[in-house]
Every structure is written in C-alpha cells, then in structure tokens.
Amino acid sequence: MQNQVETVIQVKNVKKIYRMGTEKIFAVDDVSFDILKGEFCCLLGTSGSGKSTLLNLMAGIEKLSAGQIIIKGKKIHRMNESSLARFRQRYLGFVFQSYNLINSMTALENVEFPLVFKRVKAKKRKSMAKDVLTKVGLENRMAHKPKEMSGGQQQRVGIARAFVAKPEIVFADEPTGNLDTKTTMEVMGLIRNIAKENNQTIVMVTHDKRLAEFADKIIHILDGKIQNIEIRRDVSKSENEVLEQNSEGMDSKPDISPDTESSINSKSDTETKNNAESKSNKEAISNTEGNEETKSDTDSKSNTTAKSSKTAKSSKGAKSSSGRKNSVDTKSNVDIKRSKDTGSKIDKKDNTDTELDIKINLDDIFDMNEKIVYPEKVDTETPLTEDNTGPMSDIASTKE
Structure with missing residues (x-):
C-alpha cells in the first residue's frame, strides 16, 4: 500500500516561445510532469535543450507563453512580481552556478541575509546561520569574505544560504558547474543529505548523467520536449515496502553506474x-x-596389541x-x-x-559501497533571450 505523498509541483502543457524576427523558437514545447514532496528531481539535457528555461519558468523568473505551473496549490504564472517575491521568500531556496554571494559581506552575513527579509531576530538568525555553516564544514570560515575563499567554499556558502530558512523547495541550476570533480562530489552529497534530513524537494538542472544518479527522478529533455521520465526511487513507498520488495528479489540491485558495477x-x-x-x-x-x-x-x-600378546604369552600355560x-x-x-x-x-x-x-x-561478507567519480565540468548552456521580454532574474533578486 502506498503512502499519500503531496504533489508540490505540477507542470501542465507548458510552452515558452521566443520570437526572432518572423521565426518562432520553442524553448519549452508542451511539457507536463509532477514532482512529489521530498523528491530529488533532475532536469537532464544537453546545452540548449531548454532545461534552464524550464527551471526559470518554475521559479517564476520567466513568464510562460502557455500552460500552467502550480506550486503548493498556487498558480504562480498568474502572480505579479510582488506576490512572486513573497512566495519565493516563504517556500523557495536557490543554489546558483555562479554562487551570487555579496562580496562586501562575510560568509556568516551572506547566510543571514535571507532571514532578514523573514524578520527573524538578529540573535536567532546568527545562531541559525552558524549552525548551517557548521553543517557544510565552514565553521572556521564564517568571518571570511567571498574573495578570501575558494570556489568550493563559496558554493558551500551558497548552499548554506539556500537551506538556512528550511524552504520546502530548492531550485539548483548547475550547482557544480564551476567546481572540480572532488568538490563536485562533496557539494552534491551536501545537497542530498541536507534535503533528505529536512524532507525538502530538490529540482536540479544538469547536463551530466553521473550527477543525475543522485536524483530520485530524472526528466530527460531534448529540444524543449520531454524524452522520457526515469524513476530511480519511488518516494511514495515507505521503508518497510522497500524492504519487502528486496526480500522478494525485486529492486534488490542498487542503482549504480556501469563503471561502478x-x-x-x-x-x-x-x-x-x-x-x-x-x-x-x-x-x-x-x-x-x-x-x-x-x-x-x-x-x-x-603397541596395545604387542602388549596384549606379551601378557597373553606370559600367562600361557598357567592352569589357575x-x-x-x-x-x-x-x-x-x-x-x-x-x-x-x-x-x-x-x-x-x-x-x-x-x-x-x-x-x-x-x-564471504564484503562491502559493496563504491565511490562514483564524476567527470570534469563542461560548458554550461547559454539561455535564449527574448526580444520583448528582458531578464527578470535581477528584478526578482532585488525584490527579494
């Protein structure tokens, strides 16, 4: 029996059309899917496939051309900028590829910043920021500014800032695109573990198939359309149901890459x-x-036989x-x-x-846990621009 799991994101027949002169470009072409609460969903596709545009539509950063996007029961495509800012502040967190930290602030102040808009008292928000920075391994870097930290450390600050207010949904746009292989693995592990601990929903964009292995659901996108949806772990099933399936020989093989296998x-x-x-x-x-x-x-x-024979011989002839x-x-x-x-x-x-x-x-008992090695970064996709629609990311961040 399956548990009743809330559907937090619904994407229904969504389209995003850019006009270049008389030509129409379908960046997102009639896309539909659902994302459950606590699910780690990955939008996987090559550069120019439309995955980042789709993420921006879901976050309300760009306006869709047709269809509906419903998050937490709210039709965000009908919200104005003021309503969207309040909605993001309450429910959403963001992890960006380029970190987007404020250079004049320390790591602690950068992580505190979202809590200011939530009107959290100074003492409490400082305590919350310290706790999450400690979780991401930066307890000794709280007083450092972004230019005094490495790329991996800056991304950890970005993760801490995204999760400090414990949002229900976190959008991550190529969160490891500027990192080396070793740091990529560490950052992905942090995102997955923190989200699992707080039962948060993650929507991540990536072009790397190996990074997609961290996800519960992978949505393959090509030319603005969904090619297929791969379910790697059903979050609607309880731990007991998973154990029962494993005991019956179903789903007992872990999801691992061919090299690891x-x-x-x-x-x-x-x-x-x-x-x-x-x-x-x-x-x-x-x-x-x-x-x-x-x-x-x-x-x-x-020896016993010899001894017995000797005894018998010595007693032979005795008539008593x-x-x-x-x-x-x-x-x-x-x-x-x-x-x-x-x-x-x-x-x-x-x-x-x-x-x-x-x-x-x-x-005969041995450990089957293996580390997955991730490839070097590749160029990230360049999002399409629309003539009559300017970039809204600066407006959204300013209002927040």
Missing part, C-alpha cells in the same frame, strides 16, 4: 578466489592433522582360573581405553570442521 564485480571475483584458496588451505591442514591422528591411532593400536581371569580383565580395560580415546578425537575433529564453516561464511 564493473569495479564491484571485479572485487567480488577477487574475494571469492581468495576465499576459495583460504578454504583449500584450511582443508589441507585439516587433512594433514587427520593423517597424523590416524598414524597416532595406528601406532597406539600396535585366576590367571585366565586376569588376562580377560586386562584386554577389556585396553578396549575401553581405546574406545574413549577414539571418541575424543572424533569429537575434536567435528568441532574443527564447524569452526571452519563459520569462518568461511563470515569471510
């Missing part, structure tokens, strides 16, 4: 080979010990009934002693086999 398989083969060699060596040692025990038993039996009785008693005692020794050695061998089996089973 090849590396895991290679590790599995190596582990299996090592376990087999270890098991073979242990069996050889066990067989050697068994041969030594058998040899020891044979020597003991020979007590002599025959002593010979029978001696033989009985020897048989009893041999039986006890043999039983003890059999039990010891069985225990050794049991211990070997347990150790072999434990050796």
Whole structure:
C-alpha cells in the first residue's frame, strides 16, 4: 500500500516561445510532469535543450507563453512580481552556478541575509546561520569574505544560504558547474543529505548523467520536449515496502553506474578466489592433522596389541582360573581405553570442521559501497533571450 505523498509541483502543457524576427523558437514545447514532496528531481539535457528555461519558468523568473505551473496549490504564472517575491521568500531556496554571494559581506552575513527579509531576530538568525555553516564544514570560515575563499567554499556558502530558512523547495541550476570533480562530489552529497534530513524537494538542472544518479527522478529533455521520465526511487513507498520488495528479489540491485558495477564485480571475483584458496588451505591442514591422528591411532593400536600378546604369552600355560581371569580383565580395560580415546578425537575433529564453516561464511561478507567519480565540468548552456521580454532574474533578486 502506498503512502499519500503531496504533489508540490505540477507542470501542465507548458510552452515558452521566443520570437526572432518572423521565426518562432520553442524553448519549452508542451511539457507536463509532477514532482512529489521530498523528491530529488533532475532536469537532464544537453546545452540548449531548454532545461534552464524550464527551471526559470518554475521559479517564476520567466513568464510562460502557455500552460500552467502550480506550486503548493498556487498558480504562480498568474502572480505579479510582488506576490512572486513573497512566495519565493516563504517556500523557495536557490543554489546558483555562479554562487551570487555579496562580496562586501562575510560568509556568516551572506547566510543571514535571507532571514532578514523573514524578520527573524538578529540573535536567532546568527545562531541559525552558524549552525548551517557548521553543517557544510565552514565553521572556521564564517568571518571570511567571498574573495578570501575558494570556489568550493563559496558554493558551500551558497548552499548554506539556500537551506538556512528550511524552504520546502530548492531550485539548483548547475550547482557544480564551476567546481572540480572532488568538490563536485562533496557539494552534491551536501545537497542530498541536507534535503533528505529536512524532507525538502530538490529540482536540479544538469547536463551530466553521473550527477543525475543522485536524483530520485530524472526528466530527460531534448529540444524543449520531454524524452522520457526515469524513476530511480519511488518516494511514495515507505521503508518497510522497500524492504519487502528486496526480500522478494525485486529492486534488490542498487542503482549504480556501469563503471561502478564493473569495479564491484571485479572485487567480488577477487574475494571469492581468495576465499576459495583460504578454504583449500584450511582443508589441507585439516587433512594433514587427520593423517597424523590416524598414524597416532595406528601406532597406539600396535603397541596395545604387542602388549596384549606379551601378557597373553606370559600367562600361557598357567592352569589357575585366576590367571585366565586376569588376562580377560586386562584386554577389556585396553578396549575401553581405546574406545574413549577414539571418541575424543572424533569429537575434536567435528568441532574443527564447524569452526571452519563459520569462518568461511563470515569471510564471504564484503562491502559493496563504491565511490562514483564524476567527470570534469563542461560548458554550461547559454539561455535564449527574448526580444520583448528582458531578464527578470535581477528584478526578482532585488525584490527579494
């Protein structure tokens, strides 16, 4: 049974048309999809595919030509600039590729800035800003200005600023486009972990398929149209339902890239080979010990037989009934002693086999977690411009 999960974003038959003279360019062409609460959604496409234009339409930065965009039950395409500013302030957060930090402010002040518009008291907003900067690993950089920090550190400040007010929805436009591979992985991990902790919805634009692997849903876009929608994890299912599916053999294979899967398989083969060699060596040692025990038993039996023959020979010819009785008693005692020794050695061998089996089973367990290596950045797409519609990003940021 599926849980009732709120649909926070609805995009219905959305179009964005730019005019260049007499020619019409469809940047977004009749696009429709839904995004659930707590879902990490990725808009994936090449440069010029229309993914950034679609993100700007969803954030109210650009005006659509046709269709509807409904966020939290509000038709944002019908809002004026003042209403949009209040709506963004209440529900939305933004992570930009170019950081968009205020150079005259410290990291702490940049993160505090959105809370000023929410009229949070100075003491509380300073505490909130410090907490989120600590989460992103910048507890020692709070007093530094943007020009005194690296690109990765500036992007961490941008992430802290986007999440400090705990918005329900965060829009991220190529958030790792200006970062190296190692920092890209760290930043993506921060975004995913913070959003998961607070059950926030993420809408991210990227051209990189490997970065898209962080998402629960991937919407593939080409030439302004949706090619297909890939569901990697269904957020409407509870953890118990996921566990039940895994126990039945469904969805038990993790979503990983082919390179990572090849590396895991290679590790599995190596582990299996090592376990087999270890098991073979242990069996050889066990067989050697068994041969030594058998040899020891044979020597003991020979000595016992010789001793018994000697006793019988010494008592041969004795005509008293007590002599025959002593010979029978001696033989009985020897048989009893041999039986006890043999039983003890059999039990010891069985225990050794049991211990070997347990150790072999434990050796078969290995860690399948692998790190995903991300490629170097590529040029980001250049958004199209419209003759009769100027850029609205500056207006939106000013009103906020």
